[in-house]
Each structure stands twice: as structure tokens, then as C-alpha cells.
Amino acid sequence: MTTLNGVALAGRDGYWDVTLEGARIAALTPSEGQGGGLLLPCFADAHVHLDKTFTAARVPSRPQSLHEAIELMAGDKPNWTAGDLRQRAARGLRRAFANGTKAMRSHVDWTEAGVPAALPVLRELAEEWRGRVDLQLATLTPLDDMPEVGARIAQEIAGTGAVLGAFIYRNEDIPAKLRRVFDLAETHHLQLDFHVDEGLDPEAQGLDAILQETEARGMAGRVLVGHCCSLSVRPEGAVADLLGRAAEAGMALCTLPTTNAFLQDATPDRTPRLRGLAPIHEARAAGMPVMLASDNVCDPFYPQGDYDLFDVYRMAVLAGHLDPAGWLDSVTETPARWLGHDFALKAGAPADFIHIAATGLDDALNRPRAARTVWRGGAPIPETSGDLA
Known part of the structure; x- marks a missing residue:
């Protein structure tokens, strides 16, 4: 004793x-x-990218926008052999474990018809790390690709504990494409995790469409939305209405302060005015579960980080004017519950x-x-x- x-x-x-x-x-x-x-x-880290991690040193330049980061990352993907993926992802898990993380959700890029090389590697690592860092996987596919590959993805991950995900930002015909994603989730009994409205366009309304489907289908507790940067520049009244409805619908919000601060409003030789932090005070006051996560670590989207959620939390306390004691659960018990832990x-x-x-x-x-x-x-x-x- x-x-x-x-x-x-x-x-x-x-x-x-x-x-x-x-x-x-x-x-x-x-x-x-x-x-x-x-x-x-x-800690519970509900939004990371183990397939992308520790590639920053291989990228030739610093991105000035989210889409530049996507292009730089695509340029590195020929290096993603099974050995390369295992070495980098295992390093991320080691760092997370040493820093106090016990559960994690990692997104896995899936844009091609076949299974991406990262999926079997991360599945193997999830088994190896079970009990140390419990790793859940979430697929990440551009919304426009979901009509072609969505069914294949849903069939592959059904029954494995993985989560179905999509990236949404100013796409054409979002409601119709989202209905198909929600259909797949219902058919295969999957949770959903969206990268949505990751930009500063006040006209971006991906969240609105996700909310409408969640409400219509009664999918409380099954839909997590990440980023939601555009809410920071939308009218406050409209945002308050959205967040109230999202809370009632049982949706949760994950904000990613490091990556969003790095990429949003980035212009060479100009000080950023807008940092893309989602309205987390308002979301929490409305009743939504709100969590902070590491997101990208040492890759083109954020070339720093160490899978240290206390560091992410410390940054968010400053950037978001958070009460430290009141928001500690955003990196501990709230994401742990969402990932199925206590x-x-x-x-x-x-x-x-x-x-x-x-x-x-x-x-x-x-x-x-x-x-x-x-x-x-x-x-x-x-x-x-x-x-x-």
C-alpha cells in the first residue's frame, strides 16, 4: 500500500x-x-493525426493556409511506406504516453478506393498499445470523395470500433452529400467525426448541415464536430442559435487551438488578426461537451508540438481566456467520456x-x-x- x-x-x-x-x-x-x-x-486526446505526424522536417516550405498545408502533405505521401508510418506513429504514441495521455482518437486519411497504407499499421499499433494508450481510429475523407469511396470505407470499419469522418468546407451541395454520410453511419452503426468549417469564411455553413441531419435522425452522442473556425466570424445571434440546437441534439465540439492559430489568417509579413478559435465559452454555456485536442504535431499543418495536452490546455487558457480549474476537464474527463472511458x-x-x-x-x-x-x-x-x- x-x-x-x-x-x-x-x-x-x-x-x-x-x-x-x-x-x-x-x-x-x-x-x-x-x-x-x-x-x-x-489526458484523453480526441483529435490527432498519427499518419501525418513528424513529417515537418521533410516538407520544403512553411504553408500560408490550410490548403497549402494539404498540398504540402500530399507531396510527402509517397514516403508513407508501412515502415515509415509505423516509426512516426509509434513515436507519437510514445510521446503521448510519457506526457500522460491514456486514450486517443487518430484520424486516418482515406481518399483512394483501396485501403490506405496507414490503416493496417495503426490497427497494429492500437493492439500493441492497448492498456497504455487506447487508440481509436477515425477515417478522414473529403466530402466530395464520399459518394465514390464512402460505402467501401464504412464496410471496412464497421464493427471495428472505428469512426466515420469527413472534411467539409465550402463544398457544393453539402446537404445531399452529408445525407449519404449519415445514411452510411446509420446502416453500419458508426459514430461520426467531422472536420468542418476550418476557415474564416462567414458563409461557410457545413456545421448547419451536420446539425440538421443530426437533429432529423436523433443521433445524440454520436456526432463530434472539430475546428468550426468560421463560427468565430459569423453573427453572434446565429451562432448562439446553432450552438443551442447542437447541444439539444447531443453533438460535441472539439477545438484545436495550436493548428488553427498556426494556419488561420496567415499572410506573409503580416500580423494575424483572426485566430480561428471556435466559440468554446458559448458552446459550453449552451450545453455542448467541449474538448481541446492536439490535432497536428510536427507536420505541415503545425510544425511543432509533442503530444502534450497540458501544453495545449495551457495555450488555450491564454488564447481563450479560460478559467483554468473550470476547463481542465476539456483535456481529461470530457474527451475521455466521449471516447468511452472514465x-x-x-x-x-x-x-x-x-x-x-x-x-x-x-x-x-x-x-x-x-x-x-x-x-x-x-x-x-x-x-x-x-x-x-
Whole structure:
């Protein structure tokens, strides 16, 4: 039996003694001491791209828009052999694990008729990492390609726990194409995950079409929308109506502060005015589950990052004027629940958590280099957040 004395627990007042028995938390009791550090639940990263990761060094130039990044990424795809994909994706999983992530959803580009090379590689890695980083896959296909390849994709992933996804931004005939995507999800009992309105055009209304289908089909708890940058430049009244309906329909929102800050309103030799952060305060107030995620790491879409959700959260606290204590669940319990897990620190739960050498959450944010130790199964893991990849 091990006891961590006088620790601060995120979301709870005072200090606590946390008793571990084997691989589980036996008890949390108020402590008379303090100075034992800060405990956080493990992270859940609900939107990453393991197939693209760690390619930034191979890309010849810095993109100035989302579409330039897409073109640069396409230019690197001839390098995506099974060995290359495995090496890069495994590195991402190692970094996520060392930084405290316990569950992850990775998108997989799928634009061709056949199965992409990344899919079997990531399926193998998901099996190898099960219990350390539980990896769920979500296909990612341009909406315009879905009429041709959507049925093949849905059949391939049905029954595997994977998620059906599409990229939507200013496409022609969005409602009709989306109906087909939702038909596939209903037929094959799939969840949906959309990259939608990832730009600063106030006329972009992909989210509106997704919402209409979700409402009409009663698909509460099955539809996640990511990015939604254009909401930041649409009229506030229209946005409030959309978010209220989305909450009622049971949709969730995942915002990606690093990638969007890097790509949105990017013009050479000009300071960006607009950063593309979705209206997360308003979405949460409306009742939507809201989560933050790493998105791209060291690729043309964002050439930095380390699969460190605490770093993403720290950036979002600043960029989004977030209350730190009130928004910690956006990288822990909220995405964990959406991915089918419960990471809450409570008696009887697995002894999986993150220990930071800090007096509390504010202190941890103030000192990003404070020592961090990830505990899994009641013991510290040998890897640390500062290790070389």
C-alpha cells in the first residue's frame, strides 16, 4: 500500500492523502499536510493525426493556409511506406504516453478506393498499445470523395470500433452529400467525426448541415464536430442559435487551438488578426461537451508540438481566456467520456494519474518545466515528459 500525502487534486479544495492499493486508488481523504504536489487525471486526446505526424522536417516550405498545408502533405505521401508510418506513429504514441495521455482518437486519411497504407499499421499499433494508450481510429475523407469511396470505407470499419469522418468546407451541395454520410453511419452503426468549417469564411455553413441531419435522425452522442473556425466570424445571434440546437441534439465540439492559430489568417509579413478559435465559452454555456485536442504535431499543418495536452490546455487558457480549474476537464474527463472511458480520480478507480511538482493548478501553469511524473497501475512509469522521443 502506498500513500501520497498532502497532494492537491484538480477540482477539489484543500489537500488530500491518496492511498493506493495495488493498481487501484483505495481512498482519498482530507489531509492535514500539504506540499505533496498536484494530481491530475490522465489526458484523453480526441483529435490527432498519427499518419501525418513528424513529417515537418521533410516538407520544403512553411504553408500560408490550410490548403497549402494539404498540398504540402500530399507531396510527402509517397514516403508513407508501412515502415515509415509505423516509426512516426509509434513515436507519437510514445510521446503521448510519457506526457500522460491514456486514450486517443487518430484520424486516418482515406481518399483512394483501396485501403490506405496507414490503416493496417495503426490497427497494429492500437493492439500493441492497448492498456497504455487506447487508440481509436477515425477515417478522414473529403466530402466530395464520399459518394465514390464512402460505402467501401464504412464496410471496412464497421464493427471495428472505428469512426466515420469527413472534411467539409465550402463544398457544393453539402446537404445531399452529408445525407449519404449519415445514411452510411446509420446502416453500419458508426459514430461520426467531422472536420468542418476550418476557415474564416462567414458563409461557410457545413456545421448547419451536420446539425440538421443530426437533429432529423436523433443521433445524440454520436456526432463530434472539430475546428468550426468560421463560427468565430459569423453573427453572434446565429451562432448562439446553432450552438443551442447542437447541444439539444447531443453533438460535441472539439477545438484545436495550436493548428488553427498556426494556419488561420496567415499572410506573409503580416500580423494575424483572426485566430480561428471556435466559440468554446458559448458552446459550453449552451450545453455542448467541449474538448481541446492536439490535432497536428510536427507536420505541415503545425510544425511543432509533442503530444502534450497540458501544453495545449495551457495555450488555450491564454488564447481563450479560460478559467483554468473550470476547463481542465476539456483535456481529461470530457474527451475521455466521449471516447468511452472514465478517468476520474476516485476510490476504486485505476491508479492512473499525472503528478506535477506544483502547489496547485495555477502553479503548474505558471511553471511549465515543473517535474511531471505519470503513474500507471499504481506506479510511476519510467518514461518522463522530458525524455527524447
